[in-house]
Amino acid sequence: MNSIKHKGDSIILTQKKNKKEIIDSVVRLLFLITTILSASFIILIIIFISIKGIVPFVTDNNGIGRVDIITFLTGRVWLTGTAFQSNLYSVGFIIINTLYIAFLALMISMPIGVLTALFIAKVAPKKIAEFLRTVVELLASIPSIVYGLFGSGVILVFVYNLAEAFNIQSKGGNSVMATVLVLALMTLPTITAISEVSIRSVGKDIELGSLALGATKTQTNFKVILTSAKSGIFASAILGIGRALGEATAVSLVAGNAKSGPSLGIFDITSTLTSTMLEGLKETTGIDYDIRFSVGIILMIVILITNLILNFIKRKVGNVDVK
Amino acid sequence: MKKIMILSTILVIGFGLTSCGGTSENEFDTSKTITVYTRDTSSGTRAGFMSGIDFKEAAEDNSVLVDGFVTKDNTGILTAMITDEYGIGYISLASLNNTVKGLLFEGVEPNIVNVMNNTYELKRPFNYVLRADGDFDSDEEEQIAKAFIAFIGTIDGADIIADKGAIPLDSTETWDDIKANHSICSGDNSSVTIKFGGSDSIEKIAKALTEAFVPKCGDFVPEHDHTGSSDGFKRTQGSEKDGDSAKHIGFASRPFKDTEQGQDGTQGQLAWDAIVAIVHLNNHLNDVTAEDLKNIFSGTYSKWEDITE
Helix, strand or coil: CHHHHHHHHHCCCCHHHHHHHHHHHHHHHHHHHHHHHHHHHHHHHHHHHHHHHHHHHHCCCCCCCCCCHHHHHHCCECEECECCCCCEECCHHHHHHHHHHHHHHHHHHHHHHHHHHHHHHHHCCHHHHHHHHHHHHHHHCCCHHHHHHHHHHHHHHHHHHHHHHCCCCCCCCCCHHHHHHHHHHHHHHHHHHHHHHHHHCCCHHHHHHHHHCCCCHHHHHHHHHHHHCHHHHHHHHHHHHHHHHHCCHHHHHHCECCCECCCCCCCCCECCHHHHHHCCCCCCCHHHHHHHHHHHHHHHHHHHHHHHHHHHHHHHHCCCCCC | CHHHHHHHHHHHHHHHHHHHHHHHCCCCCCCCECEEEECCCCCHHHHHHHHHCCCHHHCCEHHHCCCCCEECCHHHHHHHHHHCCCEEEEEEHHHCCCCCEECEECCECCCHHHHHCCCCCCEEEEEEEECCCCCCCCHHHHHHHHHHHHHHCCHHHHHHHHHCCCEECCCCCCHHHHHHHCHHHHCCCCCCEEEEEECCCCHHHHHHHHHHHHHHHCCCEEEEEECCHHHHHHCCCCCCCCCCCCCCEEEECCCCCHHHCCCCCCEEEEEEEEEEEEECCCCCCCEECHHHHHHHHHCCCCEHHHCCC
C-alpha cells in the first residue's frame, strides 16, 4: 500500500488514476482473502489432528492410563495387551518401516521416471512424445484404490511366486517388496511429469553449446541436460516421496499390516504409518481411535522433516552447474 | 547403449521365467509354515471366531497370537487364500465361495442348513432385547417396538437379514399376514421416535430393517446409536436404562450373559452369524476342530504337518 501511495505522490494525481488504484487494492484484497482461506484450512487440519492426537498422551483415557510418549516413539510392537484396555501403543518400528519403504520405492521410481522424462522431452519424436505425455498424465490421475486393487490382484501373486522360486515362503505375497512395487508404480507418473517439465525447460543454448563442443547427443543428455535440470528433478523426488509416505489405501491392501517390527527383509510383511491409521478406523472407538490421530501427528512430522531435508539438499545441489 | 539393452532383456526374461516357475508346482508341502491371517482387533467377526474356538483372549489382544500373522479385512483374507497355498484365515459364512476351501468345523460342513439345525458350532447369535413391559415413555412406543420385533420374525424381515449377510431364523408368515395384530402401525406415528442401540455388528442389519419397516408402520422416526453388545442390555433393562442414552431396543452379537437376563419375553434371537475357517484349494486339510484352530492361531502348531486329522 505504501509504495503505491508513494508513487501516487510523485505522479500527478488524476481521477482516472485513483479509480485504477481502487481496483488494484480490491483485487489485492481478493487475493489475500483466497490465500488466507486456503492457508487456514491447513492450519485448521493441523489443529484438529493435533487436538485429537494429543488426547491419549494427556488424559488417562477413561481409566486406561496415559500413553507414554517415549515408549510410543521407540517401541517395536504396535499394541501390547488387550485392545481398548491397554495404553502400550508404539510406532517406532512403523516410522522405520515407512521411511524404508518410501526410500526403496524412490530408488526404483527415480531412475525409471527420470529416464522416461528424458526420453519424452529430448529423444522421442514429437508425436510419440505427445502421446507418452498423455499416458503419463493419465497414470498420475488414476486413484490410489485402483493401484491397490492392481497390487492385491497382480503384484501379490507375482511376489508370492517370485519368493517361491527362490524357495522362500512369503505370506501370500504381502510384503515389503509388494508395497515398494505398488508405491514405485504410483510415484512414477509424478516423478516423470515433473522431471519432464524441468528437462524441457533447460536452455537450448546450453544444449547447443555442448553439441558444438563435440559432445554426442547421449553425452549431452546425461552430462549437460540432466545436471542442468537437477533442481526440478529433486522437486519431483520431493513430491514423489510425499506420495509414497502418505499413501494409505493401496498400501494397506498389500503390506500385510504387521503388528511388530521393523520389517527389513523384502519378503517380510510390513506396515506403514498410514496403513496403521486406516486399519479398523471405521470400527474402533476410545483410545484405539484417538491413537490413530497421534499416528497422524507423527506422520505429519515425518513428512515435514523429510521435506526439509530434501529441500536442504536441493538447495545445496544448486541449479545450473555444468561439469 | 547396447550393453544396457542386453542387460535389460536378460532381466525381463529372468523375471518372466521365475514368475512362471512358481505356478506350475501343485504339490502341497506339509513341511511348510502355516501363514495365519486374521481380522484386526476391532472386528466383530474376529470376536465371534475367537470365542467360537475357545480362544477368547485373542479377540482383542494381538500378543497371544502366533508371531508374524497377517492382518486383512474380510475380502482381503478371502483373496489371500486364493494365492497363498499355506495360509489359513476366517471369513463370515455369507462371503464363502468356491475359490477357496471352507473347512468342516468339528466334522460339520459349513452351510446354512447346519447353522440352522444347530450342528455347526462356529457361529454367534444376533440377539435383541426390549425394554421391560410398561417401562416405555408412552404406549405408542411400546407397541411400535413390539411390532418391530414381530416384523423381524416375518419372511420380509428374514429377506433383509439374509441380504445383509447373516442367517435369519425360520419364518412362515409375511408382514401382511400379521399386521392386523399391530393396529398401531395403521395410524400416523411420525411424532414417535424409537431408539435402537447395542451391538455395532448388527448396526447394518438393524438399519436395513428399520428402513423397510418405517413406511409400514406410520413413518415413526428410528434413531440408531450402536456402541457395542454390552450396551444392548445395559441401556434397555440394565444400569443405564433411565440414562440419557437409554434405548427402546438393544442388540447383542453374542448370547446374553447370566447377568443380562431381563423380563421374560423381552429377549430373543433375530439371526445367526456364522464364521468359516478357510484355506487354499490345494490344502489337504478338510476338517478342523476348535482345538486345532486354537493351536494354529496361538502358534502351537507352526507347520501344516503338525495337524493330524
